[in-house]
Amino acid sequence: MAPSQVTVFHDVPGTIHLLHETGDPSMAGINYYSQSAWRISVFGIGIAACIQYSVLTQISEDTGIQVSELNLGTGLMFLFLGWGCLIWQPVTLVYERCGVYIASVVLSIIPMVWATYSSGSGTVAGLLYGTNLAWYNVLSATISPFLGAPPYNFSPKMIGVAYLSPFLFGAIGAVWSGRISDLIMIRLVRRNCGIREPEQRLWALSISGLLCSVGLVLWGVGASKGIHFMGLSFGFGFVALGIICAGSIALAYAVDCFKEIAGESMITIIIIRNIIRFAFNYAIDPRIDAISLQNCFISAALISILCTGSFLLMMILGKRWRRLSAKKHW
Numbered sequence: 001m002a003p004s005q006v007t008v009f010h011d012v013p014g015t016i017h018l019l020h021e022t023g024d025p026s027m028a029g030i031n032y033y034s035q036s037a038w039r040i041s042v043f044g045i046g047i048a049a050c051i052q053y054s055v056l057t058q059i060s061e062d063t064g065i066q067v068s069e070l071n072l073g074t075g076l077m078f079l080f081l082g083w084g085c086l087i088w089q090p091v092t093l094v095y096e097r098c099g100v101y102i103a104s105v106v107l108s109i110i111p112m113v114w115a116t117y118s119s120g121s122g123t124v125a126g127l128l129y130g131t132n133l134a135w136y137n138v139l140s141a142t143i144s145p146f147l148g149a150p151p152y153n154f155s156p157k158m159i160g161v162a163y164l165s166p167f168l169f170g171a172i173g174a175v176w177s178g179r180i181s182d183l184i185m186i187r188l189v190r191r192n193c194g195i196r197e198p199e200q201r202l203w204a205l206s207i208s209g210l211l212c213s214v215g216l217v218l219w220g221v222g223a224s225k226g227i228h229f230m231g232l233s234f235g236f237g238f239v240a241l242g243i244i245c246a247g248s249i250a251l252a253y254a255v256d257c258f259k260e261i262a263g264e265s266m267i268t269i270i271i272i273r274n275i276i277r278f279a280f281n282y283a284i285d286p287r288i289d290a291i292s293l294q295n296c297f298i299s300a301a302l303i304s305i306l307c308t309g310s311f312l313l314m315m316i317l318g319k320r321w322r323r324l325s326a327k328k329h330w
Helices: 035-063 067-094 097-106 120-147 156-161 164-191 198-225 229-257 259-291 293-308 311-329
Strands: none
Touching (some): 035 120, 035 156, 067 120, 120 198, 120 229, 120 259, 120 293, 164 198, 198 311, 229 311, 259 293
16 A cells, blocks of 8 residues: 655656545646647648558659669658758747748758757657657558569559558557556556656557567568468558557657656657658668568567667666756756
8 A cells, every 4th residue: 555645756857746645646747649739740741751652663663763762762751851840849839830830831842950959768769769660661661562563463552451451550559558558657656656757658568569570570571471461461550559659658758758848859759760760761672682571571570679678778777867867957
């Protein structure tokens, strides 16, 4: 039973007294993203940036540009999308968002470089987020060559239909990284005498990270062996679930650690995320050519489980890093 008097040390950002004497959690300590921002991200950015993936083979045939070069160009796009936020995120924090949205659309062709803020927690969140999100680039870069070739011979329309799998599994991932993650955290808070630590949320990654690695093996090794397309669909879905969970939990963790500078910390996370996405898009085709399709995705699964498993390091060092960063950021 938790003691009635709980001593809270306020020298560590992110550590709060979440449970009170009634035993009910104070939801003020839990952050949620606005629905309007979610819609803008999906419809204004996600669809426009990813719609070309299902027709890469056809684009290559019509233009004479190799698929590997198209993937490189897509990687460069994500790289500059990340660096562009060095300008727009600080401006959004100071001025109204509507004007910034309009200006960013008009001036999106101009690449900019700016200074960034970083902390241990923010950097790790960025690496966790970027590594997992990069798997979506990898699968999207290979879906047209895989499903459009024998033994599957999917048309561009059917390749688009194949994205129903990540859509459905992504919805499951949203529930896991949202409601279920909160319940896991609340349970750990109760066991910790009512004290909330941001690292408690990271335990939800243990299941999603494992499923993501399984999905990469199903996708790459399955395609190399010519298994039934439903096996590839489940593989894509598992990876999507892992991506959603890693992204949501990593961002929530960064905000929980330093709520007062959440906007600034997003700059670091987005830059790291998009640099990693660029690197993966750049390397995937040469990697497959060098070590074979099967070995490429086996190594990808190992990289995935190691990177996602890095949350265990944060269980040990996370609070110490937050304490060392307190004077700088809090």
